Amino acid sequence: MRFDVLTLFPNLVLPYFEDSILSRAIKDKKIEIHVHNIRDYSKDKHKKVDDTPYGGGAGMVMSCEPLFIAIRDVKTQNKGPVIFLTPQGETFKQEKVESLAAQKELILLCGRYEGIDQRVRDTLVDMEISIGDYVLTGGEIPALTIIDAVSRLIPGVLGKEESAEEDSFSASLDRMKEYPQYTKPEEFEGMRVPEVLLSGNHAAIREWRMKNRK
Numbered sequence: 001m002r003f004d005v006l007t008l009f010p011n012l013v014l015p016y017f018e019d020s021i022l023s024r025a026i027k028d029k030k031i032e033i034h035v036h037n038i039r040d041y042s043k044d045k046h047k048k049v050d051d052t053p054y055g056g057g058a059g060m061v062m063s064c065e066p067l068f069i070a071i072r073d074v075k076t077q078n079k080g081p082v083i084f085l086t087p088q089g090e091t092f093k094q095e096k097v098e099s100l101a102a103q104k105e106l107i108l109l110c111g112r113y114e115g116i117d118q119r120v121r122d123t124l125v126d127m128e129i130s131i132g133d134y135v136l137t138g139g140e141i142p143a144l145t146i147i148d149a150v151s152r153l154i155p156g157v158l159g160k161e162e163s164a165e166e167d168s169f170s171a172s173l174d175r176m177k178e179y180p181q182y183t184k185p186e187e188f189e190g191m192r193v194p195e196v197l198l199s200g201n202h203a204a205i206r207e208w209r210m211k212n213r214k
C-alpha cells in the first residue's frame with residue numbers, strides 16, 4: 001500500500017518510520033511512504049505558503065496555490081482518496097481503519113496554522129478525518145496514526161507473533177476487547193499470575209480469557 005503525506009514539517013513524520021515495525025514493512029515493500037514538503041511547491045520567492053484570513057481574525061491560513069500544485073502533483077503518482085486531517089472531520093474508528101486498509105493508495109494532507117483555504121477542501125479533498133475530540137497543533141500526528149493503524153492490517157506487516165487477527169482486527173467493539181496478559185516471573189513483588197494460566201488446561205485458559213476480556 002502506498003501513502004503520500006503532504007506536510008510543512010516532513011521531519012515530524014519521517015523519523016517514525018525509521019525505527020518501528022513499519023520500517024520492516026517498508027523494507028519488505030508491504031508499504032511505501034512518500035513525504036512531500038508543501039513549501040517545495042510554493043512559487044513565492046520567499047517560499048511563502050500562508051496568508052492572513054479574508055474577513056480578518058487571528059492566525060494564518062494555508063494558501064490555495066501551493067496546496068493545489070502539491071496535491072495535483074501527488075495525484076499523478078497516487079490515485080487514492082485525498083484525506084484532510086482536521087478536528088472537524090469524521091472521528092477515526094476501527095471501521096474506518098478497515099475501509100482505508102482496503103485501498104491501495106492514500107493521500108494524507110496535514111494542516112497547520114488556523115486552517116487551509118476552503119477552496120482546497122471543496123475541490124480536492126475527498127474525506128476529512130479527526131483522530132479525536134481535541135485540537136492538535138497540526139495534522140502530522142493524525143497522519144501517523146492513520147498510517148500506523150491501517151498498515152498493521154495489511155497482510156505481512158505484522159509478524160505472526162504480533163498478528164492483528166488475534167487482537168483488534170475486527171471493527172466490532174466486542175472483538176476489540178483484550179484479555180489480561182502476563183509473562184515471567186510467576187510472582188512479582190507478591191503479585192501472582194492467575195493459577196489457571198499456569199495450569200496447561202487450554203479449555204480453562206480459553207474460558208478464563210473470554211470472561212476477563214475488557
Ligand code: ADE
Binds near residue numbers: 130131135136137
Ligand atoms: N488537526 C488538529 N487536531 C486534529 C485532530 N484531532 N484530528 C485530526 N487532525 C487534527
